[in-house]
Amino acid sequence: MSQSVQRAAANGKSTALNAGDIPGLVQAGDRRALARVISWVENGDPRTRSVLRDLKPPATASRVIGLTGAPGAGKSTVTSALVRAFRARGATTAVLAVDPSSPFTGGALLGDRIRMQEHATDDGVFIRSMGSRGQLGGLAAATPQSIRVLAAAGFEVILVETVGVGQAEVEIASAADSTVLLVVPGMGDSIQAAKAGVLEVADVLVVNKADRPDTQATLRDLRAAVALAPGEWKPPIVPTVATAGDGVEDLVAALDKHDAWLDASGERARRRLARARDEVTALAFGVVARRLTVPDELAARVADGSSDPLTAAEELLAAAGFAMD
């Protein structure tokens, strides 16, 4: 570590943020460097490459927990309650709030930021939101990179909160060791639960707002759905009223149990391999995406029917230097 890095880390701030110092600053936990690097990751800045290359893997692995669910399920409240619980154990905790549904994330996440305010003065907590800039595969590549940065900075727990239940969110959730899916009572029956992708992605199911009238029916539907799920691990179903803190201890206990199972079953190693594969694929796609820009003339030919889309796609690939089979 250079002297300037040591000084900056000791001060808790740096004046110049020399690009060469950034990896050292990140690993020393410097907040300004951390925020800077995550912005680079988010924007696909070319400086990301050298920083990520120079970051050393952390001495102890971070515990990465994903939280996903439809808008209104209470993800921010549950996340905030988990931050409180992990902080009570003394674990440094980072929150990455990922919103793939809107390019206007800053605004949309305002409410969440307000709910997270209680942690603003806690030095052991780092909170960061990330939006989709509309690039194909953008967040699928940016999320594991940001997790890598937060892990290198030494956070013991990393909570990744994602809105929605679509394919993109499933990919983002797959960057976590444990994935929590939140549902609220009255959102529908077991068909809807299956639609939400419950069985495929959830390691722990949370029925939040469990003081609502339809709670018992929702719990029953989820139990029936979980009973049919394939695989050795049957997701526990935890009712919570996160605004009041009810059920949060049970949720932490369920997460601890899953964490122990990951090691006992060998599933952690399998997931890490799958995650590495996904990350490399997403990065390769990012490179390809930057090259595949459809020229106006080609788009116009497809729009007016004078060229079919498949032939146009082959033209595009050939122009980008990809030899067709």
Add this chain to the structure above:
Amino acid sequence: MSQSVQRAAANGKSTALNAGDIPGLVQAGDRRALARVISWVENGDPRTRSVLRDLKPPATASRVIGLTGAPGAGKSTVTSALVRAFRARGATTAVLAVDPSSPFTGGALLGDRIRMQEHATDDGVFIRSMGSRGQLGGLAAATPQSIRVLAAAGFEVILVETVGVGQAEVEIASAADSTVLLVVPGMGDSIQAAKAGVLEVADVLVVNKADRPDTQATLRDLRAAVALAPGEWKPPIVPTVATAGDGVEDLVAALDKHDAWLDASGERARRRLARARDEVTALAFGVVARRLTVPDELAARVADGSSDPLTAAEELLAAAGFAMD
């Protein structure tokens, strides 16, 4: 058109489904050929290519309407009500129900199929569901291709129903001329509406289940959100109780108004160009996706930290024959 095609189209069934006859059969509206081709599209079957290449654009353009919203919003019920309304006008209508959230679509959509049953005996209606097979960009490429097939078969109205509110669903909705976003009262405030991507994707907003107590608050929040939306077209907000048919006429009127505006404003041409661009990009990505398979050895090196993901991605691209800059 070959004699066998004419015969098959006249019979309403074909015995052999010779691959060369398929484009002709599709354009004659043969249901078995149509179902076959959409399966090919869904599975990325290599026969898709020649069929799509041989399909002639239809004499009159189809009207493509997308419907999206969170699970439980009542998309299937609203879709079914729209089928009824367009059939009452005499328009042939196709429904493409796209579920990106689950690879197990067949089962998850069972409930929808039951709700759609009233149209099962109507020859002017074709209903088809499509799931994600987990390929990157799979549905983003398959949806416009399927729409193209249905348009070539001469359907005057094509309704594309998609579950969810994530980035993938936005991409799918972008294949439509008009996009309807469904919300239900009590799902949250205007922050949640913004989170759901309302302002960016919706041409018409439907507040379904508008007999629920929170309806007025939801309408107020949406009006406030719409007032802030950029752009010339301000999405009308239509309350419905689709199960009772209430508000469906207003929804059709709002859709007609949007359809007229698309022509008057020149927006239809802009959207078609953007759609052609998206379709070509998605197809090119599909080709790339089939080539970019991360070898076990490479994934293992990234998982154990002996290689960084960016270097690994560059290795992968080089191995697939893509020259790096």
